[in-house]
Amino acid sequence: MSRLASSVLPSSHTTSLRNKLSPFLFRRNQSHQSLRLRRRNSQFIAMRAVIQRVSSSSVTVDGRIVSEIGPGLLVLIGIHESDTDSDADYICRKVLNMRLFSNETTGKGWDQNVMQRNYGVLLVSQFTLYGFLKGNKPDFHVAMPPEKAKPFYASLVEKFQKAYNPDSVKDGVFGAMMKVSLVNDGPVTMQLDSSQSNKNETNASVES
Amino acid sequence: MSRLASSVLPSSHTTSLRNKLSPFLFRRNQSHQSLRLRRRNSQFIAMRAVIQRVSSSSVTVDGRIVSEIGPGLLVLIGIHESDTDSDADYICRKVLNMRLFSNETTGKGWDQNVMQRNYGVLLVSQFTLYGFLKGNKPDFHVAMPPEKAKPFYASLVEKFQKAYNPDSVKDGVFGAMMKVSLVNDGPVTMQLDSSQSNKNETNASVES
16 A cells, blocks of 8 residues: 555554554544643644745655756645635735745845746645644644545645646645755745634734 | 845944845834734744754855755744743754654654754754735844844854754854755654743644
């Protein structure tokens, strides 16, 4: 069974494989979820993205490059179990429009978005963005479970491709072990959180 | 004047250079700070880190590699204007102890910290982590100003070196334009926020 398949099958079928393959697959043992964690996590109902401005980036799976871009944005995407289409719409709109590039004609900084430069966007699913530390051990139970996250993430990639263009938006391999290579140019790294959209403005890391 | 020097001199001496070099230096025009932003930003009084588990990472300045590590952690650090030593202590302790590596002997995932594996830590200052979007344009006025951030960041690097060992903890060049290369292994990316320490537990992205 491939890693990809194991990540989207019911956990009862794949427990041993999931344990073997961890830390790359989800752990959702609810018995480990303390009341304290529940209280805290309820504050983070949002899709989360870490955006790095890159000179180039690529994804390698099993020694083979499956995606690559030149200059542009590497976007790591964490999906919360409660995320909806409106979270995806917000992340898509903001990532494509945020002005992280200088204007080559005027020299002005923070002036152009990735589409204005005709640069690439590489999207990579990253459930660990919903990692909470229990002591020093990460816990990922608030991430959307993979059987639901896989189609949801695919629809997010489609949104990006429709809003920009299919050739400029690349993707990793959902659920696979990847090596994600990049050259962060600046560096410039931003955190984006869909809680900043109108539905919930109280836990913002980036303003809408 | 070097980029580094320009970032630590009073802004009145360096305005033209800072404008020329932007987007890599701070912009602190308080007249651009709306009441709405002030209200929101007051919720984010914390040191912020984005931690990527890497197979290797390096920092290049002006075409020359200034730091590199093999397997370990690349840690991008955003310093808020209100950060204190206790924020630095928290980030240092958590980064060094968070269990992001599997145990090679037992095969167990999320079992060992970077020190137990004798891996490298590469710290890179990243003021853009305090970027708020005003519309689609990033605003960085809540980041600690560079003249204060430079020694504060240096003390953070020292904390890491004392808590682990000087040879295993590398650094970028504060205020310089860098190319930060890395191979994110998994990928595994975590966000850490010192608001999770005891002094302020309301806006946690990672639990203490």
